[in-house]
Amino acid sequence: MSNHNDFEKTSPWGLFLQQLIVPALAVVTALVLGAIIMWATGNDPLVAYRGLLDGAFLKKRALSETLVATTPYIFLGLAVAFGFKCGLFNIGAEGQFYIGQLAAVWVGYNVHGLPAILHLTLALGAAIVAGAIWSGIPGYLRAKLGSHEVINTIMMNYIAIYLADYLVGLSGPMRDPASSAPQTPAVDASAQLPRLSELPALMASPVTRFTAALLVAVFAFIVVRWWWQQRGNSLRGWRNPWVVGLISAGGLGLITYVFLSSLNRIGGPFTDRADRLHLGFFLAILVAVLVWWILEKTTLGFEVRTVGASPEAAEYAGISIVRNFVLAMAISGGLAGLAGGVEVLGLERNVKSFFSAGYGFDSIAVALLANNNPLGIIPAGFLFGALRNGADLMELRAGVSKQIILVVQALVLMFIAAPVIIRKLYRIRAIREEGVQLTRGWG
């Protein structure tokens, strides 16, 4: 954990790029090795990768679908990374993802008559709380009783999955009696996280557009003013953080208003009714920045990281291990629950039986790939989303089993876990050791 002490010395962007070299080369090397495997098994890697590229980015709706798959990867990657930062291995993201979906849907179809912004916030809030409780229990057990969180989160996964099966199953209490399929009722329109294609209708009234622009402006003001103050600019003249904040807020607000007014002219995902890209992706980016901010710029983040680096030292310094273990697990689970809420309110709008996606387990890999850096999780999640989304077309076009994508993912992880391979291969000197202690011993 030495990198955070002298974080300010290198420019953040320089550090970011330096950290990017090994993962980027790992991905390239893994793709090359994947091609060799395909070639060796009698398939054409060029056709396959062309399919992957088309399926992930170039075909109609491909990029949208990639971003749809990226969204849960970002949230869940953040969840796992937050645990790692505190030295906790939250392997239960999958279960918390389930519970988040169930909680969000329950609020979505049981609460009526609220304005959309309140209802949606309430549903997402329920998802966060449910996920936090689901992971807080193993966190508390770990902190108080020392029972290992890996085992307990795995067990909580099973409870979540079978609980979901029961609740949504054919005779479950959350099942929609009007449907012949085992699924919950659909959430009210007011609890739906809008898709881009639904925005033109939602933003038809100028008042709504103005409100949305105002929200963006207020948000921009807070962020820009904070950022400007951080840079230590003086309070005099036009460089005053308040002035800069107000100018940015006004500008962004105006841009937002104009943008929202011209959605129909922009077309693309805004008018394609079958395009499923929803606002969750943009929320994921915001949350990634927020998590980075919490970890790097707040006392809470400092304490969590200190406990992660060395619980003994933290305790000696008067930082409560119990509190931070529970808190870190709860935040981790809250993020995973939010992932579930966003997924279900943005995509299907109801929970169907057998809805396992395996996102929760993949996201451990996403967090590792990003070296637990909250901002790094955005490109890492995007990579996994693209591979997941492009794999089907690759299989379809080239007849290569899409399992090869799992091989590529595994190779990427192997190179990340053993960066010395990549460094030797490409003769890169090791930058400062960014050792993040992943997790401590078994109790």
Add this chain to the structure above:
Amino acid sequence: MSRSALVKVITFLIAASILLVACAPAATPAPAKPAAKAMKVGLVTDVGGVNDKSFNQSAWAGVQKAIQDLGVDGKFIESKQVTDYEKNIDQFATEGYDMIITVGFLMGDATAKKAQEYPNIKFAIIDFGYFPAKAGDPDPYKTNLTNVTSLLFSEDQVGYLAGTLAACMSKSGVIGSVSGMEIPPVVRFVVGYQNGAKAVNPDIKALNQYIPSFTDPAKGKEVGLSMIDQGADVIFGVGGNTGNGGLLAAKEKGKMGIGVDVDQYLTYPEVKDALITSAMKNVDVAVFDAIKAAADGSLEAGIRLSNVQNGGIGLAPFHDWDSKISQDCKDKVAAAEKGLKDGSISTGYTP
């Protein structure tokens, strides 16, 4: 676990997964030589995947047969999760496929949506009929789904055959059926079963209990045991895992059992000693026939029923019981099948 230990674990897992993948058989078979302009058929499976020993596998077998016999170009996509349905249908649609087959009632909505978006592509869906949910409900899809064929099955007919065999084999004069939810396909099985049994032995006592779940083998077993206590010596398990519980009860008590949907002798070997047959829905045949009809242009929208007449349903082989089932019983089943085929026998099921 220290960082290096974690790395070791991860490396081991990766190595293991690579081995696993390397050893796994190739998922997609080499495509047969396509004709000049081979019809392209895409199968979107449910989350069970093409190796689920049930519907999905059976549907893919139908496509494979079409690849072999008709020279069509067939591929499948396995849905990893229920939110993938629309996306996977899209994959085929945007790759210029002529026909897309979807498996199972969970895909009903996604299929309808995509069928409306791609009116020039033929769709077929297994086990989902588009009709008003309740009397008086307007059917949201009925009016504009001109390119979807629902592949449904006459469960009552194969139930009738199972009942014929059950009544003939029963020594106690009491038979039972452990059923899942009271939904039309299950009801059809049960009504057919009871009427088939009564046709052989008018005095037979046919017990039945619907259990509102398809995933409760414990309850199924309990119900099965109570039926055996009441004298039943043949148990028909009609309800996924719940029905399997009934079969397990029959096996443990040394009674006879009848499987459902697929040849459960092969898919549920734990109870094979008790299984005298299974009431099968030949999804592969239905799929193959639909592809064949699409190829020669005779596939029509609406419901396409699989029944004894077209071989879409039937009893599974008797396997180990073949020698223990008397020729008289075999003849009775054959006669019932013939009667159902030529229409001289009715199963007594009315929707």
